[in-house]
Amino acid sequence: MSQYRKVSWKRNIRRIPDTVLSKLREIEQGSGIVPVCTKRVAASDLQMGMYEHLGLSLQGDDSSFLGSVLPPTDSGVFSTRNRHGWEIRRTDLPMISKDIYLGERPIYGDWSNGSFSLWQQRQVYQTEEYGPTDYSIEIELLRRVDDGYLFKFALDCTLDRDVNGFDVELLFCLNLLQENTGSCGIESSAMSREDYIATTLVDWEIFPPGSFDRFLAKAKSNILDNDPKTNRIIEERVNEFRRLSPDRYILGKGGFNRYIGAVLPNGVVSFENIRYGNALYVLYEDWEEVSQRSRRELLQGTNANYERIPHAEGWVERFRKAVREKRA
Template identity: 40%
Template sequence: MQKYRKVPWQRNLRQVPAAILNKIQHLPTDAFVVGCVKTLTASQLTDPFGHLAPPGELDAASDVLPPANMGLYSERNTHGWVEKRKDLPKITKTFYWESPNFGDAATYGTHLHFHDRQVYQTEYHEPRLYKIRTKLLKMATGPVGGGVYQITVDQPLLRSQKDFEKELLFILNLLQENCGEVDVFSDGASAEEIISTLSLDWDVFPPGTNEDIVRHFIGGRQLPAGKAGVVAERVKLFSLLKPNAYLKGKGTFGNYIGARYADDLVVFENMDYGNALYILYDDWAEVSKRSRLDLIRGTDATFDRLVHSYGWEQAFGKIMKREKRKRGLV
């Protein structure tokens, strides 16, 4: 079975085209966006570009998360990705799995096993969740219908940004997979506005009742069905191990929640993505200054990632008790 949807264009770029880099250096602003302008017929709006907007709505300005089956970068944009670093020394990690009691889970239930072993270090990349924005610039007047459309990725970049070419290649490939063409344009956003879309700012507040913490985490946000219950469950889990502070991302990053147990023992989760909890062992003063894309920096030698599979809460408790003992907190 074919993993990715067939497209009538080259799917990916191996490197940033020299013409794109040259154009970026000559743009009148430091800020720019990846996008293109395409003339599409009415039939093309259905196939192959129908995935860029809800059915029948390409003529209205719209933002969509590109389908993961459009290609490797669309898949990574939605689900994130993992890199195993065999070039680095192995580290010790805790693994857990479920086993039936007396060989019969249906009758006697199950229990968890825990085991520490040496493994290669791993780099985890959270999903970018970039959206593609489509805007009708000019309606066609001929019999084929359609019009001229601007198609852009909704994450602007700064050419003065450190290592911007790495993220540029990701965004170029995301657009290439979804419309078969790439270009760059000046963006009207200020450097401060763009940095605010990448940089996390944290609200740090002291422990209180679980109900107070949940209210602070939610902060009047309209959460999807069931999400408020998940926030309450996380607060209950965090509070059992007595943190000295709770953490919440500010502004557009209010989906990040966590708790601090020591300057080098912090846990957090992205509730919008919500498939794993991270335990960080770096210094909080340094962690708090990282950008969203840099929050899990380097490899898992300095953090643990607990995917929300069966038994992850028990594994969290086991790891945290071990780490608190190391720091003389229990």
């Protein structure tokens, strides 16, 4: 049984359609590329709930919809990767040593004596990590038509054809639209390459170590719905950063304000996307280099250069151990 909801259209495409390639040739060099499509949606389809996953519905004689929606994971594999990222096992690369956390164990077999963390060093294949792309679909009603409505669906991202890996990124975005709308395409953003770079680089706000309370308050203020669960996650993560005596706290600015983190001693950079809160990343690279990456590049590479720590049992000890090893 499929883990994805049923759709009335072809869910995925294996290559970039000829119509998109033709459109790409028409768009002036230097312009940004926006994944977008226009689709006629019948009122009966809205009534049947065919587009409920995008917040589209029929209210009386008119359509109702949200301005922006993060595609749900049950739309397909690309929607799942968009939210949670993915990894590829690189059997073509040398194996590396990794300390594997095997859980807590009782001292001398008796929990009343206390417990200890059991670790085992193993040789493992490197995995190539790809973090969540976090693209939302922006929805606009263009006009009413005889039997329904004409909607525009656009991803909130701009692609640069001069960037290495553009074709792969474009196919990913087209599939994200295809899974959720049954259609896909592109348009020019009329955005220069300089503007593209400025809007895709993560812009960080820096807080000195003595400004913990201000940093925590600012991180919480970025949560639009003031969700108590998210606020608890932020407090937990930030307090853990604080225990490791950071050189500075970092907070994503503008459209990237979902990122919180810290620059720790000895060049360790740690951060996570608080919208998901499913993993903490520890990067063993210079902050100056990390700070110049784009959102897509931020969580991309092999795990030989960084540690991804899911928030499962023992994550705090794994985090502290990863930082201690780098300091040593």
